[in-house]
Amino acid sequence: MTAHRGQRSSAALLESAILDCFDGVTALHRAEIVQRTGLSRTVVASLLSVLTARGVLLMTHVERTGTPGRPAFAYQLRSAVGPVLLIRVSGSALGLSLVGPGGVRDTAAVAVPSVADSGWVDGVREFMAKAEAAQARTRHVVISAPFPVNQAGEPAYPSSPALGGSYDVLRQAVEGVRRRLVDALDRPVLMVNDAQLAALGEASFGAAVDARASVHLSVRHGIGCGLVLGGQPFTGPDGTAGEIAHVRITDTGPDCFCGGTGCLATQFGTKDIDLALAGLYGRPLTPAEADALVAANDPRAVGYYREVALKVARALAGIVTVLTPDVIVLDAELGPAHVPFASSLADGLARYCPPLQVQGLRLLRGRLRDAQAAGAMAYRPTGEQRLPAGRP
Template structure:
């Protein structure tokens, strides 16, 4: 069959994905609702839905009528939803210091999860072997058919080429230079594998499942060992032509500051990254201070912890001010490991944005905590797999 761009087969594949995306974003929606939301004809929607129901990807669940409701005649609209039993997807987050692997059903429900501390930056072979073994073990443990796991998404802490999904800046992950992550994992797990920047995928996840649902313009800030941002503009992820849009962590905020891993001085990451915040307390609590320790100090109303976190929030607000002035997003979502420090950090961001932005822009920008916690980037990898995979789920 002809699946070249512009062919009828290619068009049908895109329409199938459009239907699946519409059902996923609404949760439950009728055929008529899909036609209205997508602009596809009712005939086309009915044909695509019939195929997806036959394949077990979608399921019907008749809506119950309210007690005493009078019948209006005709066939009632039957809501459709993704069938949790229809298949699965894998999401992986490769942070600098640890790995998370999720197995989810088609509706985004977590079926299984594994996490391990690994020196990802310097041990690519060990990292990829753990991911492959863990993914296959999760599928087997949960009793799923590997042939119905339609793809794997991988979130990495480095810029990624938006078209090829290969690392764009291996200089920040020197041990990974020349490694084709997608190909290595695809050969081991036997399914399509797609790679994306973790902050971008965190933005996709919060927009799809979390704090950004229903918002068409948002900035997601990932605060972890590194600092990044993902941009959703007019309902689409914006990566830039080279995949480097959103590198907020490498915006200089301190003249003559510490040297960053990117080679510059005074980058935001050197001030508000997890290591920077915990090192502020290492002289009194020892070198093993963690973000959890910092959260505990905040709960105990420690004045030093409050000061460090509030200052970090203001630094983030300083770096975001130019972004918000240019793009005027409706929402800034703060996520990642460091976001667990909570309200004081968010208040610092809000205060600095209010001070630096004109009232016309500042009044319209909301700052909120992410809802997906440290799973956000792995969930975003699952969204990437849903969008990109060319497996059976998306083929006519």
């Protein structure tokens, strides 16, 4: 198991050769790409298939001019089609990010006193109108959901007294925002799990671009795990694939809102890892202060992140054993804590997984400052996310 990035694979270099063809060009036919790259038709066809499946390229119909026959296929960079709007729900406010091929282009915060209030909907419309006046039309809206989402675009965990009031409040808030925007906006409004967005972002534009199977771990603001297989996010039939926060890692422990006992999510006393770290010092800590403690090799801070990583390794071991991913990407927000966390995670996986499964596994630092935003840009609506009949 390695904790560094090796040379780029030959596949990644060939993909770069394909993408370089689109500099200053709106669309290209396959024959034109063959001519520009000098690669064989078979190799180009295979690479185009991979890049299209991963959402980097779009295949479109282009009418032939002056010659009879069927419409020709051409390829476009998805980034050339237009930006997306990413919405993150935080308490009684929405964080809006307009995301384009170069990253986040514009941001805003909109207060939501009540989902039923119309003022915040107008605020979202105004933000989009202002952004689109200066740039291209927004392709779709992605709402980042801090809970698993099934293939129908609904929360994977239904409302239930066993899940606890805090989950119900959060679920209802995010769903309420989505329902209002479906009515108010004339484009697709999708709900996608936040960990899956981050995983797709790093797999499409970041540290895992050359991986066949990658795992992304979010840590600081809640343990989350996203899976990307063959360039596509994998959530399983019910949307809960990768939910390591609800893997039982001890036979004794607090009850979890998922209905289990001793889950990873119950081990830190709070969803926010930095808040749990602050408890060791008996005072609030800003992210910068937490980073400074780790950078100074403070034994309590370093030991804390090592302990968290060992618990995560125990929950993650089953996924690593079954999927044998090429890469595990650790959230870039870990900052200086990446070093002790990655080291302890590697030790834990070596302890809990068969040796062969972790022999070539790479643990990489995330490259993207906002992996969720990159994931929203890469996300491809499949037509599966629809509101159930009778829902507005």
